[in-house]
Amino acid sequence: MQSQFLAKIRQQNPLIHNLTNIVVANYSANGLLALGASPLMSDNVAEVADIQQFNRGLVINIGTLFSKGVEAMILAGKTANQQHIPVVLDPVGVAATAYRRETIDSLLAEVKFAVIRGNAGELACIAGEQWQSKGVDAGQGNGDLIAIAQRVAQQYQCVVAISGATDVISNGANTALVHNGTPMFPKITGSGCLLSAVCAAFVAVANPSQYFAATLEACTVYAIAGELAAQPLQPTQYGQFNMALLDQLGAINAEQITQYGRVDYV
Ligand SMILES: Nc1ncnc2c1ncn2[C@@H]1O[C@H](COP(=O)(O)OP(=O)(O)O)[C@@H](O)[C@H]1O
Ligand SMILES: Cc1ncsc1CCOP(=O)(O)O
Ligand SMILES: [Mg+2]
Secondary structure, eight states, X not given: OOOSSXXXXXXXXXXXXXXXXXTTHHHHHHHHHHXXXXXXXXXXXXXXXXXXXXXXXXXXXXXXXXXXXXXXXXXXXXXXXXXXXXXXXXXXXTTTOHHHHHHHHHHHHHOOOSEEEEEHHHHHHHHTOOOEEETTEXXXXXXXXXXXXXXHHHHHTSEEEEESSSEEEEOSXXXXXXXXXXXXXXXXXXXXXXXXXXXXXXXHTSOGGGHHHHHHHHHHHHHHHHHHHHTTSOTTOHHHHHHHHHHXXXXXXXXXXXXXXXXXXX
């Protein structure tokens, strides 16, 4: 894959506003900084509309919901839509509770998303498919993830990225698979949430017609960074992997994307 967007992130240092969960806020901010973006974390309804005046990309992540936060998500999302700022949705653990499902329904009804990024269990739930989900983990199922990504992308007119051992990225018309990654990813919390924030940084420096390409590059860059981080480690050095991923997000370059990217178009 030829990199189109990574250098733009490092040149432009786009501000990325995150309404995210309490587990991952610090890790997501550090990952965005390492990549070359500028994180701002705030979920206060009193200020999220103002932030859109200077924002470049918005992340709405439902990992640890509270009712005032949902109000802030909808206000931030609608304001970002008015300002033509791309919005990324991470439907963390949506299948786990009725409140999460109701919140996702409201968000999808009120806010136009540029990208929905989640794991297989989360996207299967949004698509109304049977899946054995467990909390925030991907769970198990037999559904066709390519068909699910295409269907959700068409329904919400957005890019869908389903992460896992193979990532599936679709805008409904174009679909690609990213085979990079490492089994260490699901052993650290926040690796999916940071990927959603990284997707926001990539679409922030793209035109709307490039959102599919930008999301595909985001998933590829991120999965390669994980591979490179895991390479020198023993299989259970999860703490080292947590830190090494940040280092690799800072160090990764266009040549490595061309050399290591394993992407297929469906
Ligand atoms: N079994 C796996 N093997 C290789 N890479 C994986 C595996 N599971 C997830 N990944 C990678 O981990 C990153 C985070 O995705 P994922 O773990 O699916 O998110 P979440 O934390 O939201 O469940 C993605 O880059 C994905 O490609
Ligand atoms: C453990 C946990 N609980 C609520 S949100 C969260 C973090 C989930 O992060 P990720 O989906 O990136 O693993
Ligand atoms: Mg997740």
